[in-house]
Amino acid sequence: MINIFWFRRDLRLDDNHGLFKALKSGLPVQPLFIFDSEILNRLTSKNDPRVQFIYNQLFEIHQTLKKFNVGLQIEIGKPVDIFARMIQKGSVKQVFANQDYEPYGQQRDQAIQSLLKSHGIDFHLFKDHVIFAPGEILKADQLPYTVFTPFSKRWKLQLTPNQVEPFDPISLFSNFVRTEFSFPDLEATGFRPASIQVPAMKIEASIIGNYANNRNFPSLAGTSLAGTHLRFGTVSIRRLVKMALQTSETWLNELIWREFFMHILFHFPHSANQNFYRKYDPLQWLNDESAFEAWTAGKTGYPLVDAGMRELLATGLMHNRVRMVTASFLTKHLLIDWRWGEAWFADKLLDYEMASNVGNWQWSAGTGCDAAPYFRVFNPTEQLKKFDPELSYVRKWLPEFDSFGYIQPIVQHNFARDRALLAYKKALTPQL
Ligand SMILES: Cc1cc2nc3c(=O)[nH]c(=O)nc-3n(C[C@H](O)[C@H](O)[C@H](O)COP(=O)(O)OP(=O)(O)OC[C@H]3O[C@@H](n4cnc5c(N)ncnc54)[C@H](O)[C@@H]3O)c2cc1C
Structure with a gap:
């Protein structure tokens, strides 16, 4: 046997x-x-x-x-x-x-x-796959948290050194069955070699130690690139949490966000493809297909949005700050259903994780738990000035940026902002 x-x-x-x-x-x-x-x-x-x-x-x-x-x-x-x-x-x-x-x-x-x-x-x-499984971090009334900060406080309170101890099977390898199996070609799976490669993680102290200062600037190599490795389990979460405890509370919080969204999706499975808060269901999305295409191709005329969407196409990844800006632009400026953007990211992101993707998209659209309030509409031009002041990120991904060939914005910021605010207001107050 x-x-x-x-x-x-x-x-x-x-x-x-x-x-x-x-x-x-x-x-x-x-x-x-x-x-x-x-x-x-x-x-x-x-x-x-x-x-x-x-x-x-x-x-x-x-x-x-x-x-x-x-x-x-x-x-x-x-x-x-x-x-x-x-x-x-x-x-x-x-x-x-x-x-x-x-x-x-x-x-x-x-x-x-x-x-x-x-x-x-x-x-x-x-x-x-997690430090605490869904059901292990609950409020005093035994219901799941729907707000991150108290969830993270509880998470930290419940953490003991035991939870980050490794389970190292190497000394037990003699307990495997001794057999031979041939290793199939990739083509046997129906797939062909990919041109995009998953980058190695950068979890050295120089990156994680400076994470709090650097993480918002997409031109810096300031984040761990651990997402894909966590997704497929090529690194253990216990190892990363142990490192975070020694190096960076800010980075630890990000690892806790990952678990928060996993718990949310588990306890509220409707949120995979429905608004977490159903009161947003009446929202009238415009869902303009040509605007969606322009967004996917990085041709909106907003340099930070376009650079991010090009980075995604070229590498399968996008910096978190830029994910927030592009998601806000799609849902607010273009009034396109967050599910369209979520599906595009799911198709393209190397680190795609249903819970984090849905959770962050709903955060950006304002329909999710603990989301950015709907009236917070990122100004992509201000975000560019703040987070890529030297324009190095934009120039890296948008070669046409400095030429006359760079397109005009497909929608004007103030107009789009007012239109979004009205649409959200109408959805929440049907008598308007
Ligand atoms: C619209 C949108 C969609 C997103 N989709 C995904 C997704 O499909 N998969 C995914 O892993 N992350 C997603 N994120 C969160 C975040 O952008 C990525 O986790 C991060 O950019 C990955 O870079 P990194 O591996 O260098 O992480 P670091 O910044 O070094 O953070 C370490 C790890 O913490 C976790 N983490 C960090 N930020 C978040 C966050 N906001 N929510 C949940 N976990 C987080 C990830 O596991 C990450 O690898 C999304 C964010 C937005 C705004």
Whole structure:
């Protein structure tokens, strides 16, 4: 008999809670990854850099395990079909994995749980992706927080050194099954090599120590680039929180925002595609398709917005300050539904994370929990003066900026601002 450890969004061999527990379970462990066709079929590009990143990371894991004569089993298809096939052989006793809190992950795991249960196989899920799981940080009345500051205070109060202790499975590697599995080509997944690459994290003290001063300036390399690594679990959150505790409270707060939005999405799943506050439902979006196209292409005539949208197209990432400006511009200046922008970011961002993306888009649109008030409309020209005063970020991403070819704004700021305020006011006071 064997146990299975199923990798999902925890693509690493070090400090991996579920893997650690699997290797301590007493039976030999077969490591498994499934390229889930349900997820892959939703991707719009066949050279999606996120698939390439997963593939590269799995290849590294495969190479490491090979040194211990262990084969990483890679499957492609629907997880429920793959498990149904695997358990027919009759040798699987238990399945171990790390908990996934996103709506699709929950649904998938419930289906796997009932399949395994019907064959007498236990499915064990562990907390690995967060320090506190949804349900662990609650108000005194046992309801979830909907405001960040008290959530973060509670989070910090409940934190003990134990919670950031690593789960290091390396000394247990002799407990893997000794087998060989061939490693598939990327093409077997239906994808092709990507031109965009995920940048390495920058979590050295020189970056994190200066984070509070530098994080708002998109021309500086002032942030960690940890987002994609947290998304796919190529770094452990425990390691990052430990570092934040020693180096930067501001950076720690950002890591807590990530958990805050995960808890929000878990407790309020309607917010994945509905306004968190339903009172905004009557808002009349203009949803002008040509304006949306101009925004996606970085052709709005507002340099900071355009530079950000070009950065996204070129690298799959965008600086947080600029994400806020571009999202505010789409929802307020253009009065385009936040769900359109959310879907565009979901398609393009390397660090796309449903909870953070939806949470931040609703924050920008003013429809979310603890959101910026709807009457806060970023002035993209003022934001440029403040956060890119030397115009270095803009010049980097907008080569035509200094030429006569740079376009006029597609909408005038004061006009757009007044139009947005009126539309929001009308939505909230239907008698107007
Ligand atoms: C409209 C919009 C959409 C966004 N979509 C995403 C998304 O899909 N995925 C995503 O991870 N972040 C998203 N963010 C948040 C933020 O922009 C990115 O996390 C950050 O830019 C990533 O850069 P970094 O990895 O260098 O992070 P750092 O600035 O070094 O921060 C460290 C980590 O803290 C977390 N974090 C930082 N800021 C936030 C935040 N505002 N909300 C939640 N977590 C945060 C991330 O995990 C990040 O990697 C979005 C922000 C906006 C305004």
